Amino acid sequence: MTDAALTPTETQESWFHRNQQAIAPWLFLAPGILFFLFYVIFPIFQSFGLSLYEWDGLGEAEYVGLRHYEDLYWEWVDRDAFYISLKNNVLWLLLYLLAIPGGLFIALFLNQTVAGIRLYKSLFFFPFVISQVVVGLVFTWFYDPTFGLLNTMLGAVGLGPINLLGNENTVTYGIILAGLWPQTAYCMILYLTGLNAVDPEQIEAGRLDGAKGWRMLWHIILPQLRPATFIAFVVTIIGALRSFDLISIMTAGGPFGSSRVLAFYMFEVALSEYGFRMGYGAAIAVVLFLIMMVFIAYFLWSMYREEREH
Amino acid sequence: MHFNVKATIAALATSFTLAAPASAELTGDLKIFLDTSNPAPRATMEAMIGRFQELHPDLNIETTVIDREAYKTQIRNFLTANAPDVATWYAANRMRPYVEAGLFEDVSDLWAEPEIAENLASTKGAMTIDDKQWGVPYTYYQWGVYYRKDIYEELGLSEPASFEEMKSNCQAILESGRKCYTIGTKFLWTAGGWFDYLNMRTNGFDFHMQLAGGEISWEDERVRQTFANWRELIDMGAFIDNHQSYSWQEALPFMVQGEAAAYLMGNFAVAPLREAGLTDDQLDFYQFPAINPDVELSEDAPTDTFHIPVNAQNKDNARAFLRFAVSAEEQTEINNGANLGQLPVNAQSSVDDDKFLQEGFTMLSSNSPGGVAQFWDRDAPAEMAKVSMEGFQEFMVRPDNLDRILSRLERARGRIYE
Numbered sequence: 179m180t181d182a183a184l185t186p187t188e189t190q191e192s193w194f195h196r197n198q199q200a201i202a203p204w205l206f207l208a209p210g211i212l213f214f215l216f217y218v219i220f221p222i223f224q225s226f227g228l229s230l231y232e233w234d235g236l237g238e239a240e241y242v243g244l245r246h247y248e249d250l251y252w253e254w255v256d257r258d259a260f261y262i263s264l265k266n267n268v269l270w271l272l273l274y275l276l277a278i279p280g281g282l283f284i285a286l287f288l289n290q291t292v293a294g295i296r297l298y299k300s301l302f303f304f305p306f307v308i309s310q311v312v313v314g315l316v317f318t319w320f321y322d323p324t325f326g327l328l329n330t331m332l333g334a335v336g337l338g339p340i341n342l343l344g345n346e347n348t349v350t351y352g353i354i355l356a357g358l359w360p361q362t363a364y365c366m367i368l369y370l371t372g373l374n375a376v377d378p379e380q381i382e383a384g385r386l387d388g389a390k391g392w393r394m395l396w397h398i399i400l401p402q403l404r405p406a407t408f409i410a411f412v413v414t415i416i417g418a419l420r421s422f423d424l425i426s427i428m429t430a431g432g433p434f435g436s437s438r439v440l441a442f443y444m445f446e447v448a449l450s451e452y453g454f455r456m457g458y459g460a461a462i463a464v465v466l467f468l469i470m471m472v473f474i475a476y477f478l479w480s481m482y483r484e485e486r487e488h
Numbered sequence: 489m490h491f492n493v494k495a496t497i498a499a500l501a502t503s504f505t506l507a508a509p510a511s512a513e514l515t516g517d518l519k520i521f522l523d524t525s526n527p528a529p530r531a532t533m534e535a536m537i538g539r540f541q542e543l544h545p546d547l548n549i550e551t552t553v554i555d556r557e558a559y560k561t562q563i564r565n566f567l568t569a570n571a572p573d574v575a576t577w578y579a580a581n582r583m584r585p586y587v588e589a590g591l592f593e594d595v596s597d598l599w600a601e602p603e604i605a606e607n608l609a610s611t612k613g614a615m616t617i618d619d620k621q622w623g624v625p626y627t628y629y630q631w632g633v634y635y636r637k638d639i640y641e642e643l644g645l646s647e648p649a650s651f652e653e654m655k656s657n658c659q660a661i662l663e664s665g666r667k668c669y670t671i672g673t674k675f676l677w678t679a680g681g682w683f684d685y686l687n688m689r690t691n692g693f694d695f696h697m698q699l700a701g702g703e704i705s706w707e708d709e710r711v712r713q714t715f716a717n718w719r720e721l722i723d724m725g726a727f728i729d730n731h732q733s734y735s736w737q738e739a740l741p742f743m744v745q746g747e748a749a750a751y752l753m754g755n756f757a758v759a760p761l762r763e764a765g766l767t768d769d770q771l772d773f774y775q776f777p778a779i780n781p782d783v784e785l786s787e788d789a790p791t792d793t794f795h796i797p798v799n800a801q802n803k804d805n806a807r808a809f810l811r812f813a814v815s816a817e818e819q820t821e822i823n824n825g826a827n828l829g830q831l832p833v834n835a836q837s838s839v840d841d842d843k844f845l846q847e848g849f850t851m852l853s854s855n856s857p858g859g860v861a862q863f864w865d866r867d868a869p870a871e872m873a874k875v876s877m878e879g880f881q882e883f884m885v886r887p888d889n890l891d892r893i894l895s896r897l898e899r900a901r902g903r904i905y906e
Contacts, residue, residue, distance in 0.1 A: 434879070452865070
């Protein structure tokens with residue numbers, strides 16, 4: 179009668195109870211995964227599909243194969259809108275990275291204990307809190323060729339008026355500069371938190387060994403800030419690639435389309451007042467996605483490597 | 489069932505006995521979507537709908553006002569998904585995508601009614617695609633050169649009657665340390681206005697329409713002549729500097745402060761100019777002068793319109809509302825200076841005694857024998873409008889790039905019209 183010794187609960191224990199440990203995490207993940215699949219992964223494939231069609235959002239979609247990509251290629255060859263957008267995207271990518279050393283510098287500068295430091299920190303952080311739209315407007319007024327503060331200042335030192343946003347050669351730099359203002363603040367906050375975690379014993383040890391100034395920073399502080407640098411790098415790259423709002427506010431892509439980036443060009447072609455070429459917009463989105471994919475793959479790969487080391 | 493049958497018979501009886509139900513009592517629902525989001529037009533429209541409601545107290549009217557810019561994208565969704573019974577939009581090519589997608593109701597029957605056929609004849613062309621009419625206009629307004637009369641008087645100038653005179657006036661204005669024309673091309677369409685006038689005056693209305701319709705090469709010698717005329721003004725320095733950084737509103741202060749003497753604009757510029765302090769003694773209007781004496785004068789007069797979506801639920805009520813909106817009394821009322829301050833579309837209605845409306849009305853009805861255009865971005869397909877207006881802006885800033893710009897437009901023409 180050994181069987182009778184088994185308690186009823188053990189015999190009737192359900193499949194769910196037996197596999198609880200394995201299932202529970204998936205249950206928790208399920209809503210997130212479902213939404214991610216439905217709102218992120220699925221639309222990506224949808225965009226791939228749409229980029230093969232000519233569609234104005236109203237009538238029947240017409241299959242055109244790779245013709246949109248061919249058009250993009252010609253716009254590239256002719257140094258037309260697509261070429262300009264891509265070139266500007268590269269400029270954004272490179273120059274936006276200045277936010278990282280900028281943020282580090284300000285963080286090091288603010289990482290001291292003097293009276294009122296919290297106020298200074300919040301003032302430096304302030305630009306990140308306000309909306310990009312407001313940042314764009316403020317900088318547009320600042321750059322205004324007739325009434326702007328920039329030209330008033332330049333005039334005071336005897337330099338002629340410049341129209342930063344009206345010149346096709348300078349407009350992108352002008353907008354990136356405006357974008358760097360909040361982005362630097364973001365990187366600064368990341369570094370300030372990173373600096374809190376710096377091990378004082380290591381600094382002490384370094385000091386005993388005679389390290390100070392640049393050597394201290396390079397060999398002792400910076401290696402400990404690596405996680406912060408990584409995050410700053412990720413958010414800055416993504417921020418640069420998805421730059422859109424500042425361009426829309428400050429120049430609307432102008433003058434004559436010279437400040438476009440891919441994200442803005444996509445919006446213009448597919449969704450703006452004179453646009454509604456959904457397929458062409460999707461083709462641009464696919465190109466932007468492939469560029470982002472390079473970085474995302476790199477980030478994932480380096481995160482995976484980090485995880486394995488620990 | 490008994491009641492349903494009764495109701496159906498009643499409804500049939502109504503529609504048979506009252507085929508022209510101008511005074512008939514309407515029942516049921518009427519859903520109206522408006523893009524007149526600015527305060528004055530909004531109040532005007534709501535007042536008009538209020539008067540319609542008084543005529544038909546049993547009608548359940550629901551009005552939705554959508555921000556003018558947002559409306560331009562939302563219309564695509566609501567026409568397909570959740571259509572109102574009446575929606576505002578624009579005439580000519582701007583309504584073509586919806587006509588072709590089968591989303592606007594054919595209202596040729598309204599235009600066959602003598603009341604509308606006779607009194608709205610002047611705008612029929614703008615509402616016609618494929619020999620059918622797809623909506624009714626409710627207002628339009630003239631374009632022209634608004635100028636500072638006091639500056640002209642100070643310099644002893646008069647309204648130019650020819651392009652030569654326009655340029656010699658401009659030279660005198662430039663010598664007095666001012667600019668001849670203010671303009672803000674940040675949002676591109678203002679440059680389209682200049683192109684409209686220069687091209688219509690150089691090559692005529694028909695040529696202009698053929699160009700908008702993609703029938704003429706952008707590298708055509710006649711198009712180059714238009715740009716050559718434009719370039720004369722640009723090289724003189726006639727336009728304000730840095731116009732590419734300003735919207736049309738941001739370009740107003742240059743005229744208000746007397747740094748620029750004139751503005752080629754639609755009549756809607758008068759209100760902000762008056763609000764900024766210019767009196768009617770300082771502000772005046774002239775028709776864009778002839779350039780090529782061989783072509784007849786033609787004008788830009790954009791028309792705003794009402795349409796019935798194909799998916800509307802209450803099309804009879806909607807038709808009644810359209811009849812009401814274009815009636816002579818309503819046209820007089822909503823277009824007067826206190827309301828829209830524009831021109832009525834009904835020939836039987838009277839124009840407000842505002843001097844700009846009077847001059848504009850005279851100009852459009854008796855001095856534009858060539859024809860009346862809508863506006864570049866309404867006459868040309870949207871895509872072509874976008875690329876070309878970008879080209880116009882580039883030309884105004886970098887006139888030396890003309891060849892490159894024209895070859896780009898020619899390539900766009902090849903793609904867009906197919």
